[in-house]
Structure formats: C-alpha cells, structure tokens
Amino acid sequence: MRGITKRFPGVLANDDVTFEAAAGEVHALLGENGAGKTTLSNILTGLYRQDEGDVELYGETVRFHSPRDALDAGVCMVHQHFRLVAPFTVAENVVLGDHRKEASFFLHGRSTERAVAELGERYGLDVPPRAKIWQLSVGEQQRVEILKALYREARILIMDEPTAVLTPQEAVALFATLRSMAEEGKTVIFISHKLHEVKAVADRVTVLRGGRTIETVAASGATPQSLAALMVGREIEVLRPLEEARQLADVLALEIEGVTVPGDRGEIAVRNVSFSVREGEIVGIAGVAGNGQRELAEAISGMRDIRGGTVRVGGRALRGGDPRESILAGVSHVPEDRLGTGLAPSLSVTNNVAIKTYRGRSLSHGPLLALRRMRDAALGIIRRYDVKTPTPETPVRNLSGGNLQKLVLGREFEDHPLVLVVAQPTRGLDVGAIETVHAYLRDAAASGVAILLLSEDLDEIRALADRILVMYEGEVVGELRAGHASIEEIGLLMAGGRGA
C-alpha cells in the first residue's frame, strides 16, 4: 500500500501511509486508536476507497470496489466481532457466502466437513465441523473465522485485535496457528495495541501515529518501551501492577449477597455471587468475555433483572431491573457498549451530556428543557475532561473512541455517584487516552467513590484494583489481593481451574 490518503469530514484518517507486508510473514500493525489502523485495513478489504494512493497485491495494482472484490483477490479479515450465523454448523458457516461454490447450488455437506476437519488439523485449529456455532466458546468461534479464511484460500489474513476475547493460554495457541500460516507463505497482518503480543508473534512491526506511518521495525530488535514510545511519540509508563492494596475505611458502598442474574436467553448468567466494595476501593473483576461479568454490571445498574439475592447500595436494597432506581440510589454505570448504550449515537454531545440529568431541576423548567443550561453543562464537561469535539452540537458518533469515553466518564463523575460500575473502560483506546482514563478512575476512588472495574485487560486490572475477583461461568472462582496476583494465576482461574 503506497501513499494511501483517506479523508473523512474534518479528519485526515490516513495521511500518505505506506505499508508493505511480505509473503510468509506476520506483520503487526501497531498504533493508538485513531492512528488509522482500522481505516487502512478497511481500505485493504475493500470497505473504503482511498482518496489517493495505490494498493498493490503481489506486484499488481488493484482497485477494490467492495469487500467481495477483496475476498476474490484473497484478502480476508477476521473482525473483532465475529460474522457467524449462530444456528448453523461450523462447516455451513465456512462455506457460507463463498460464491465460488454458489454455481453448484447444492451444499456438499460431507465434503466440506472433511475439508474443514483437514484444515483444522493442518493449522492446529481444533473445532468439530458439525458443532453449531452457539455451542462454541468465543475462542472456538474465532477459530471458525480463521478456518473460513483458510477455506477460501486467503493469501492475506487480517486479524483485528484478536486476543481481546481470549485467555492468555488461548492467545498462545492462536499465535502458533498464525506462525504456521506464515510458514506456508501466507501473509498475516496483526492489528493490536498490546505491545508484548506484538513482540511475541510478529516478524516486523509497522507503527502508525496520527494517520501517518512512523516506522517499520523488526520485532526482534524492539522492546515494549521502544514500541510504546514510537506509538505515542513520547516516553510513557508501561502499566505496572499495584504493589499493595490501599488502606481504606471500612464503609461498605456496594454489597452483593448471593446474587443470581438471568442472561439474554433466560439462562443463568450470574450464579449466587457475593462480594462487597468499600468506599474509595477499586475492585477488579477479571474473566474471559461471556462469563457473566456484563450481566453482573447490568444487574447493579438496573439494566437487568435480579433473580435472587440482594444488591445494596449505600445500605439500601435495590428491587432491580429499573435503571432509574439504581441511578437514584447513587450508581453510575460506564457500559461496555459506549456508543449505543452509554450514548445515543446520532444525538449531539449536549443532548448526551443531559441524557440523565435532563429530568433534574438544573436542566429543565417543569416540562420544558433549559436549552441554554444544557449547552453550558456540556461545555463544562468538554472543558474539564478534555473532550475533543468540533462543537457541542456535533453528533457523538463522529467522535473518536477516546473522546467518547472521556465524555461518558465526565458525565458519570459529574453525577457524584456512590458506586461507579465501569466495564472495559479502555477497550479500543489509545495509550494516551488510557493514561487519562486511569487517572480519572484513580481520582474518583481517592474522592471516596467505590469502583467496580470489569476488564478483560489483566494489566489494567492489576494496575488499578485493590482486590481482584475472577469470574468463570457466572461464579466468582477466586479472590486475589493487589500485589499477590500473578498473570499466570489469574489466567488459570479464568480458564476454570479452581484453587489458589
């Protein structure tokens, strides 16, 4: 890819980016969010078209008009959110949309199953071809996505932050698969912002910053610190685990007693969980995605019914299932899904700042809105939390991930909560924004807010939490104190190994 430039309204997403990956290598694309990684891969997969520059595949200039063109040329992407059909089998998902086979009309069930099994064996991607997708774990589903690409004889595979949903052990297995694909002459482009992963799997690393290529370096000669410095453009601190839990007064802000919560399909997602969070304390909940963390957070914030047990906030029991009740009790929630749950995407920054407080005296006169004061409140949060937006009237969907999160955090802090439930606060954020978000969380805890931190990033949990709870299949399977929690130990608990 040579001299790629892509403009969006008000943003130069890619500015003369040049990127080369050789056949037979794992090439990491490293950069903060908003650095242009996603835009670049969307151009390579035909989702966007570049304004300037050329894409060359194996020496020939190509011009993709749609993702299908890119697929035909052998470029496949495994997205963060999988594109699988849950009620279909693995083999059916693998052939789905493969229009090379459409002409034959019939699905060759047996032969595809055999082909899928063979591919799986060759690359160490063990999935039963006849299993239905919904029966598989997230890690297995990811393997199906990779099988899909292999079945289509992809020559270039793009993996977008593939380890976010994996345990440390599963990530190691994935790296082995990617290496064996590279050995066969395929090209793997590995998008990530996790430095140690990049170092573990990649041959070369291209660092993007602010839409420009900064440098391509050999992974073997780089250190996490040197990569981080390239990524951010200055020296930054790599996350270091908290050495000791802080001393805190023994005032319980959040008490969870034997709580059971239903999942989306009526199954039990959280089973008989008990713990408490003190004022000013940060309690981290670790676990592989889909083990009940999201449901637990939603139960506390009222987004989900509580089927058994009690949730107490500041000593007051919640009936559950009513977000307004939780808000009034003093719970603030920074949801995992910022854009869509935490914010209404097409509405302006101003309206999103007022999304809870519009009911209050300060922003309304009876049934009428105080539009001027709503705008002032928004300007205040924009200024104090350094939210970068062209105007307060800009729809929030045009803001970058880091600014969205600053906006949500700012809004929730200004509400002066007793308990703050924060889910995946730095997912998809760049290093600079992560530092800011962590500083905000530490400040909030220092001012006495009880924080329940749900995160899939173990480094983050270890850096912030006074205590770490590990969830597996809806239950808390272990509790570790800051300074006494190794990655290996947490990883083992996350994978269901009890003990510790």
Place this chain on the structure above:
Amino acid sequence: MIRLERRLQQPWWLSVAVPVGSLAVAFAIMAVVLLASGHEVVDTYRKIVEAGFTGNGALSATLVSATPILFTGLAAAAAFRMELFNIGAEGQLYLGAIGASWIALQLGDHGAGSTPLFVVSMCAAAAVLGALWALIPGVLKAFANTNEIITSLMLNYVAGLLLTYLIYDSASYWRDTSTLQARAFPQGKPMPSAAEWPSFGSNVVVPLGFAIGVGVAVVLWFVYSRTRFGFEVSVIADSPRAARYAGMRTRRKILAVMAISGAVAGIGGASQVAEFSHTLDGSPQGLQAAAFGYTGIVVAALARYNPLAVCLVAVLIGGLLNAGFTLQGADFPSGLVGVMQGIILFCALGGELLIRYRLTLRRRSRTHVEGGTTPEAAA
C-alpha cells in the same frame, strides 16, 4: 453494471438538489407516458400547475385536498419520530369521524346551536377515539412487544368494516332511518347545521380544519424540540438501549406517542365530517377509498417527519391530487392521472435513496491477480 454504495458523508446541497432533481426526473418520465398515450405534454403540465395552484380558486380547492393528509401526515410524523411505525392513521381517522359525528348528533339532539362548542367537542371526541384506537397496537407494543406495523395496519381493516357496519348493516345511532328512501339506501344522519365548521378568507378559502392542522403542527414541533418529553422521544428513537440506560420510561413513551398520533389522525376524521361530508360516510367507496392514512405516510416521509415541513408537503401533494381531479375527463382517463401521481411519488421517495447512497457505474470485470492460486469469479 450499476452499483449502490453507501455515502460516508452527505453534502448539504444534496438535500436541495435531490428533491428538485427527483421532480425533474418525474416530469421527464411522465412526458414519455403522455407522448405514448397521445397527449400534449406542455399543455398537460400547464394544466396541472393551473389546476393545482395558480388557477382561479385552485389554491382553495388544493387546501381542501390537503386538509386530511395534513392530519394523517402529522400523525405519521409524530409516531415515526420515535421509530414507532404507526401505519394505522387510516383507521384512527375513521374512528375520529365516528366519534365526531356521534357528539355532533348528540349535541344536535339536545338543541345546541353554538358552532365553537361543536368544533371543540367534535375535536375532543375524535381525538379521544382516535387515541384509544391507536392505543390498541400501542399497548400490545409496550407490554407484549408485538410489531406495531402489523397490528396497526390490520386494525385499519377492522375500523373500515366497523364504519360500513354502522351505516349499512345495522340500525345504529349514526344511520338515518327517518325516511323511506333512507331506509332503502343506507346513509348517515345529516349533521345539525351548527356542526359545519366555518372557513376563512375571500380570495383563498382556508378551511378551519386546515388552520387547526397548522396549529397542531406548531404544537407538535414545540413538544418534540423543546420539552423533556420530546428529548426522551429523540433518545428512544436513536437508541432504545441508551434510553433504558438513562432511566427513561420507554413503555409510557410508546403509549403516549401512539395516543398523540391517533388523536391527531382522529381530528382529521372530525374535519372530514364537519367540513366536507356532513354525515358519517360508511360507504366502502367513500372515505375508505380515499386512503388518506396511507397518503399521510408518504407526506410524512417526504417531510422527513418534521411537523412544519409536513404542512408544506401536504399542500404540494394536495395540489397534485386536486389537479388530478381537474384533468381527468373524456380524453384523459383517470387511470392516467393515477399513473402520473404514482410516478411523482415514486421519484420523490426514490430520490431519498440518493441522499444516503451514491450510484456508481462500472464495467463487469474480473479482478486480475497474479499467480492464479486464487479462484476468481466474475464480480
């Protein structure tokens, strides 16, 4: 090969250029149809403009045609703004007509003679019945999460049959049974003369219903843009999850919005009775054949659910409808009028697509990649 690609950005001039362009295309297609059927193109267009807008008394007639679709357009806009697809303005309008005629007949029986009293009570009764009818799909949506498009649409047929039943198949309060002729040829009781709504103006006659409709539009615009209620509606429309997260009472909003939408459509029914038919029209070829409810959806869509824009669009569409009545005759079949109106609506709605997508032309081609290990298929 023609392909549609989603636009990543929408330049502002598109929202002006596309409607104008759509109309130009519509008139161009119509020219072909007119030529093929042996009609004078320019002369026909001149007649349309004259009959719809510029001719003597044309604007007055246009406002008459615009009044019912103004109400149904506002009803659709009010609901669609919350992504609540109330397709039932048609039936809610019938119920409004039933309610308004009932109260007018009642007041007449009790000897009331003051027109303002008639106007207010007819609007109120029509709004209540329209709202209640709309609340049936509303309650189902709020508490059982049924699809409001289907339930509100189905209720239109129920409302239509009810209307026919009241006049044709029963000795209901609404049916006129005073004379032998009325017993043989079913018709509704005539309204008392005080129930006829007045109109204003000398050059251009504005029906009271149209004025009420404009008032309703202003109120709706204010409610949706300046109140807490309107704020909640816009959040729910954009993201129901975000609304729930923020502690908004979504169910109540569904009920309220359906009630508002039904009430507005109902007042449209009152205006039909009070200004034009002066009786409850139960004929399947009468009120029910006009399909005001469905035309209202088109009006709302063209106005992009903006209540103030609905007023303007209702007048434009009303003009077209009115021109259609004038044009049709011995040498100009009514079918051709329908074709012309269809082409205009089709182009106007089709043009909306171009605001969000762009068309690209390219040749069918293969993506050539060196090496040949990738099986290629024609794109």
